[in-house]
Amino acid sequence: MKRLSNTNAILLLIAFYLPLAAQEDNAGPDRWTPEDIIHTEYLGSPVFSPKADMVAWTKRRGVKEKDKFVNDLYLTRLDLTKDGQFRTFRLTNADESDSSPLFSRDGETIYFLSSRDKGKKLWSLSIYGGEPTEVHEFETGISSLQWLNDSTLTYVSEEGQTLYEQKLKEKKDNTVVVEDSIHWDIKRVYSFDLETKQSTRLTQNEYPVSGYEVSRDGKWLLYYQQMSPHYPADAQPDPQYFLLNLESGEQRRILQGLQTPYNFQFTEDNSGFYFAAVFSSDPEWNGAGISEIYYYNLSEQAFDKVDLQWEWATEGDFYVVGNDFIASLANGPTRKLAFYRKSGDSWNKSDIDLGDKNEHIYVSAVDKD
Secondary structure, three states: OOEEEOOOOOOEEEOOOOOOOOOOOOOOOOOOOHHHHHOOOOEEEEEEOOOOOEEEEEEEEEEHHHOEEEEEEEEEEEEEEEOOEEEEEEOOOOOOOEEEEEEOOOOOEEEEEEOHHHHOEEEEEEOOOOOOEEEEEOOOOOEEEEEEEOOEEEEEEEOOOOHHHHHHHHOOOOOOOOOOOOOOOOEEEEEEEOOOOEEEEOOOOOOOEEEEEEOOOOOEEEEEEOOOOOHHHHOOOOOEEEEEEOOOOOEEEEOOOOEEEEEEEEOOOOOEEEEEEEEOOOHHHOOOOEEEEEEEEOOOOEEEEOOOOOOOOEEEEEEEEOOEEEEEEEEOOEEEEEEEEEEOOEEEEEEEEOHHHOOOOOEEEEOOO
16 A cells, blocks of 8 residues: 655644653652643644744643633744754743634734633734734624635624623623523624724524634635534534525535534635544434544535545544545554545545554644645
């Protein structure tokens, strides 16, 4: 079988879940203390710059004085090295948590979210240094940042307080209502113009959006909505999935009959998107099963299952590279990586050889080249 060597021009950011613990003088190399476990530092949310010469990411740390954990932003320069290591710079150091870094299209600014000021503001930071700058404050907070075009972001937010919620606030009622299907916060997808500071609602859904993805050319918006507040408890009823053409406004419901589709990623040429779906012997209750990968053709408005040429399918993790993808294949107690190159309506599989790291790799981010 043809093997894809690690000398190919595919940039991988690999995170090993083997964090280093501070060792006591009398402790063995594999001995952890309870404090080591509690204060383990984690890498999260890595994202490549447009030219793939930088990676922005977050690291979690504990703030003992406030008894909480926060995330700081870091920047690793892949074009700068010192003593054989890429140069890494800490960008933020506050008692609040910074998250979701996103490079501007020119790669000179990092946009991010933060728990500062009740988490209702979008922030920016120059890669050349300086203090974070407030871009805009949103009435109800924002999440899930993505690019729509060079100057427009997309995000998820609520509509604001309903009349019912306003009345409760006036009465100073601090009751927490659980699974209230009548007074349910409806989250929708919006766009935000960085130049005019104006937001526009993109979806008209009647149930909360629980996730979405935008095509690279800004034409297609795929989103899915949770149909019941008790779904996390009983997985009923199934979410609904919609494909919206942002140019024409035409919308259609898609992927009916599949079990819990997830992990949607558009291709570089905007001709389609990949996604995973679970296959199990008891699909009614969305139970445990294997994850299979599908490709949705936008011109045909139809999808096909990708032949992974692997008995145990995947763990649901895959990463689009151009129009192809890297899959994390289930391999008993471990996992292994394979590269699938799209050729017409089929895919050619190549193993990825990472030497002694094979079967012990978790991919955090992949650059498009």
